[in-house]
Amino acid sequence: MIRESYLAVAGVAAELLAHPAVADCWDKPSALAGYTVSGLAGHLAGQVNVVAKALDGPVPDTEPITALEHLSQARWLDAEQDGEVHRGIRAGGVQYAQVGARTLAEQTADVLERLRRELPEQPARRVVQFPWGPPALLLDDLLLNRMMELVVHLDDLAVSVEVPTPEVPAAATDAVIGLLAAVAARRHGPVSVIRALTRAERAPGSIAAF
Template structure:
């Protein structure tokens, strides 16, 4: 189910990248602080490209962590927006975007077609890791991680170019919400998250996962 949901979410990303509104506003500031529309589009495209790189990468020799553990230990989680980690993330998006809007959209669609062929046949318990190194994750947990990025940044990019946020299947948003809720509960405690969902009069001002 995660593989199908990831591919559907990646398809929504590819279609948004190809929308003329993205090219028209390429060099303008986006809704996400520190990113131009082009840089944000590059970052979104990276969530498709990196999966292809992962599938071509070597098998790690360490035990996998869960998707929640991976997020909780991510270097960017509490890093300063102007610090080295986030500067590097933004630079990666800019690098992807250097080819221009039309080429980026075309390349992303081509990578997605490859993933449609390759992902379904991957072993159920395949262990992988990102190109930048440990920790290792199960492939489906890595796909959940990248799907979270896609769902979040679909909204960022759509808002940036004044388009409706693309729809993705309920299975995708259910999985992403579950991941974010689990991270939020680990960071703020389960009670504040439950209150935010059921008792707004006692809810904290924010239970943001990050």
């Protein structure tokens, strides 16, 4: 289910990258602080490219951790927006975007076609890691992690270029909301999350996952 959901969301992202509004706003600031539209588009495209790179990478020899553990340990989670970690993430988006709006969209569509062929064939317990190294994850957990990035940044990019945020399958949003809620519960405590979802009069000011 995660593989199908990831591919569906990646397809929506590829379509948004090819939208004329993205090219028209390419050099403008985006709705996400620190990113231009082009840099944000590159970052979105990276969530497709990184999966292909993970498939091409070495098979890790360590036990995989879960998607929740990986996200909870992410260096960027509490890093300063102007710090080294976020500067590096933004630079990665800029690098992808250097080819221009049209070529970025075409390249992303090409990688997606490869993933549509290869992901269904991968073993259920395939272990992978991101190109930058450990920890190891099950392929489906890595896909959940990247699907979260896609869903979040689809909204960022759509808002940035003033088009409606594309709809994605309910199975995808259910999985992403579940992951984000679990991270939020670790950060703020489960009671705060439960109150925010059920008791507005006792809800905290924020239960943001990040």
